[in-house]
Amino acid sequence: MPRWRRFGIGPSDRPQGRRRVKKLINDPATVLADLLAGIAAAHPELAVDTEHRLILRAAGSRPGKVALISGGGSGHEPLHAGFVGPGMLDAACPGEVFTSPVPDQVLAAIRATDSGAGVVLVVKNYTGDVLNFQLAAELAAEQGHQVRTVLVNDDVAVEDSTFTAGRRGTGATVVVEKVAGALAERGASAVEVASVGERANAASRSFAIALSAATVPAVGRPGFDLPADRIEAGVGIHGEPGRRREALRPARELAAEVVDTVLAEHPLRAGDQAIALVNGLGATPLMELYVVFGAVAARLAEHGITIARSLVGNYVTSLDMAGFSLTLTRADPELLELWDAPADTPVLRRP
Amino acid sequence: MPRWRRFGIGPSDRPQGRRRVKKLINDPATVLADLLAGIAAAHPELAVDTEHRLILRAAGSRPGKVALISGGGSGHEPLHAGFVGPGMLDAACPGEVFTSPVPDQVLAAIRATDSGAGVVLVVKNYTGDVLNFQLAAELAAEQGHQVRTVLVNDDVAVEDSTFTAGRRGTGATVVVEKVAGALAERGASAVEVASVGERANAASRSFAIALSAATVPAVGRPGFDLPADRIEAGVGIHGEPGRRREALRPARELAAEVVDTVLAEHPLRAGDQAIALVNGLGATPLMELYVVFGAVAARLAEHGITIARSLVGNYVTSLDMAGFSLTLTRADPELLELWDAPADTPVLRRP
Numbered sequence: 201m202p203r204w205r206r207f208g209i210g211p212s213d214r215p216q217g218r219r220r221v222k223k224l225i226n227d228p229a230t231v232l233a234d235l236l237a238g239i240a241a242a243h244p245e246l247a248v249d250t251e252h253r254l255i256l257r258a259a260g261s262r263p264g265k266v267a268l269i270s271g272g273g274s275g276h277e278p279l280h281a282g283f284v285g286p287g288m289l290d291a292a293c294p295g296e297v298f299t300s301p302v303p304d305q306v307l308a309a310i311r312a313t314d315s316g317a318g319v320v321l322v323v324k325n326y327t328g329d330v331l332n333f334q335l336a337a338e339l340a341a342e343q344g345h346q347v348r349t350v351l352v353n354d355d356v357a358v359e360d361s362t363f364t365a366g367r368r369g370t371g372a373t374v375v376v377e378k379v380a381g382a383l384a385e386r387g388a389s390a391v392e393v394a395s396v397g398e399r400a401n402a403a404s405r406s407f408a409i410a411l412s413a414a415t416v417p418a419v420g421r422p423g424f425d426l427p428a429d430r431i432e433a434g435v436g437i438h439g440e441p442g443r444r445r446e447a448l449r450p451a452r453e454l455a456a457e458v459v460d461t462v463l464a465e466h467p468l469r470a471g472d473q474a475i476a477l478v479n480g481l482g483a484t485p486l487m488e489l490y491v492v493f494g495a496v497a498a499r500l501a502e503h504g505i506t507i508a509r510s511l512v513g514n515y516v517t518s519l520d521m522a523g524f525s526l527t528l529t530r531a532d533p534e535l536l537e538l539w540d541a542p543a544d545t546p547v548l549r550r551p
Numbered sequence: 552m553p554r555w556r557r558f559g560i561g562p563s564d565r566p567q568g569r570r571r572v573k574k575l576i577n578d579p580a581t582v583l584a585d586l587l588a589g590i591a592a593a594h595p596e597l598a599v600d601t602e603h604r605l606i607l608r609a610a611g612s613r614p615g616k617v618a619l620i621s622g623g624g625s626g627h628e629p630l631h632a633g634f635v636g637p638g639m640l641d642a643a644c645p646g647e648v649f650t651s652p653v654p655d656q657v658l659a660a661i662r663a664t665d666s667g668a669g670v671v672l673v674v675k676n677y678t679g680d681v682l683n684f685q686l687a688a689e690l691a692a693e694q695g696h697q698v699r700t701v702l703v704n705d706d707v708a709v710e711d712s713t714f715t716a717g718r719r720g721t722g723a724t725v726v727v728e729k730v731a732g733a734l735a736e737r738g739a740s741a742v743e744v745a746s747v748g749e750r751a752n753a754a755s756r757s758f759a760i761a762l763s764a765a766t767v768p769a770v771g772r773p774g775f776d777l778p779a780d781r782i783e784a785g786v787g788i789h790g791e792p793g794r795r796r797e798a799l800r801p802a803r804e805l806a807a808e809v810v811d812t813v814l815a816e817h818p819l820r821a822g823d824q825a826i827a828l829v830n831g832l833g834a835t836p837l838m839e840l841y842v843v844f845g846a847v848a849a850r851l852a853e854h855g856i857t858i859a860r861s862l863v864g865n866y867v868t869s870l871d872m873a874g875f876s877l878t879l880t881r882a883d884p885e886l887l888e889l890w891d892a893p894a895d896t897p898v899l900r901r902p
Contacts, residue, residue: 490589
């Protein structure tokens with residue numbers, strides 16, 4: 201079931217007659233197919249399997265290498281297709297907008313990429329994703345594939361929310377895919393690759409605030425309304441409600457609150473190093489993300505935490521939501537070394 | 552004078568009292584300083600000179616190398632700071648939001664980066680930028696610097712518009728900075744670097760459409776209003792009005808119109824190869840940009856034009872404007888080879 205349906209929005213709420221949702225799409229029903237066509241046209245280094253709805257490395261992967269696979273609803277681009285390539289993913293399985301990929305799709309990805317060393321699935325913690333990836337893993341195991349799963353659950357906003365039991369998975373997915381992908385590229389076993397992915401997830405926590413809601417194309421209106429002077433704190437990447445609505449304040453105050461909220465449930469301590477991701481939710485200009493990052497860095501310094509590596513930009517988006525998420529990963533020498541390892545994907549490139 | 556003032560918006564139109572513009576900023580008056588602080592915190596590979604408001608390579612540039620410098624108003628990030636680094640720019644000079652850098656700032660950039668081989672300035676064609684860079688070039692020449700200027704004027708939307716005599720400069724700036732930067736890195740002379748930049752500009756044309764207007768922080772409301780079913784075709788990156796308002800249509804129709812509009816004033820012909828940039832204007836999700844790119848590729852194929860290289864994403868933005876621009880560059884072997892040459896900047900990285 202599409203996640204947006206769980207907001208209680210049914211087909212009768214879809215745009216009526218000739219009115220079009222104000223987006224650069226052809227039709228709400230063809231968004232995924234049109235997205236795949238665009239990715240195929242833009243990235244000759246990727247192979248798009250339109251039948252199974254997979255994005256793969258065009259050159260294939262090294263035989264004997266553990267395959268790293270992820271996926272989830274569309275609308276979070278560049279996640280996951282933007283991280284397919286040497287040093288990160290072997291395959292991405294995009295579902296419809298805000299909707300889990302189906303088990304057959306994940307199974308097709310496993311069959312397309314497992315060269316005998318097994319596969320590791322990176323799954324964001326949403327009930328639909330968890331169930332569908334688990335079913336695919338069981339089907340694949342029956343067919344003789346060795347399958348390990350890394351569950352990403354970094355969002356400290358809420359325990360148990362609209363689509364999730366436990367913490368939701370968000371920005372840490374990028375960190376998990378980078379470090380697990382780097383280790384897989386070196387010939388590590390599926391157990392080792394999954395283990396470092398789990399370690400990166402356990403070392404990560406995130407929190408997001410929204411200035412405006414996303415509009416799902418098939419719905420045609422924002423998932424929630426926010427007054428001009430209010431923000432939603434603890435929002436999810438499908439517009440799941442957060443902890444509370446708060447007053448809009450200067451970026452430095454919002455950033456400090458987000459840092460403090462993340463640290464309250466984080467193993468990070470004074471003296472630690474962190475990988476910091478200030479992530480745009482889709483409609484926030486890079487100028488503003490840098491303003492936020494400056495404030496995040498200042499607040500972390502007050503906590504005695506050093507930013508060892510960082511990303512600022514749109515990595516895990518929520519359609520056209522305005523706002524940002526902060527992900528902090530406690531860095532250690534192994535994670536930093538894997539973070540810095542070579543990668544050649546549409547979004548992350550390292551020499 | 553800030554460009555947004557020329558819309559006839561004066562200080563009395565600024566947000567009154569305690570009402571805040573819904574952006575992730577601290578104060579409209581400190582956006583540039585806060586942006587620079589964020590860039591400095593996020594990019595140890597860059598050096599931010601807050602006194603002169605410059606972004607430089609932290610490691611400096613090779614002595615004897617021609618220095619490539621660009622700049623312009625803030626609000627277009629990642630332009631230009633995101634393109635500072637080996638293989639592209641030596642320095643970026645950011646002005647206030649939608650406001651030209653001042654001559655002293657550009658002069659400081661020239662003095663900081665000229666190691667004796669001269670400098671090449673990449674200037675987008677807006678009257679304020681042209682005048683201020685020209686004044687800086689004259690002052691630098693008096694101090695013994697060899698200075699060449701490449702004027703970027705790729706936007707076919709209008710001849711002579713709100714801030715410009717002749718065509719405006721937009722997306723082609725990225726192409727010019729990439730190829731000129733690559734040639735400079737190889738030890739070419741200032742004349743040669745400027746020449747290839749001029750050639751890339753002459754081979755490029757762009758056109759943009761907006762689904763919504765940008766809000767300048769100091770103004771606090773959108774530069775123009777667009778009804779839910781209308782787009783602005785031929786918009787500029789400061790919200791300058793375009794050719795006309797049109798009906799919102801499916802992405803494939805909008806993309807085809809934009810391709811045809813660009814080709815009508817482009818040296819590209821059937822059988823040619825192109826570098827294609829589908830650029831988000833700041834608030835358009837990557838999912839939609841890929842949908843547009845697929846449609847652009849299909850339309851170019853109908854014209855017999857092959858996409859040799861491409862970029863899809865936010866490269867030359869206009870604060871929180873929703874929409875996209877298309878830039879097409881006629882590719883030849885030299886331009887392609889320089890496009891593919893090594894680069895190590897926050898946004899563009901090539902091995």
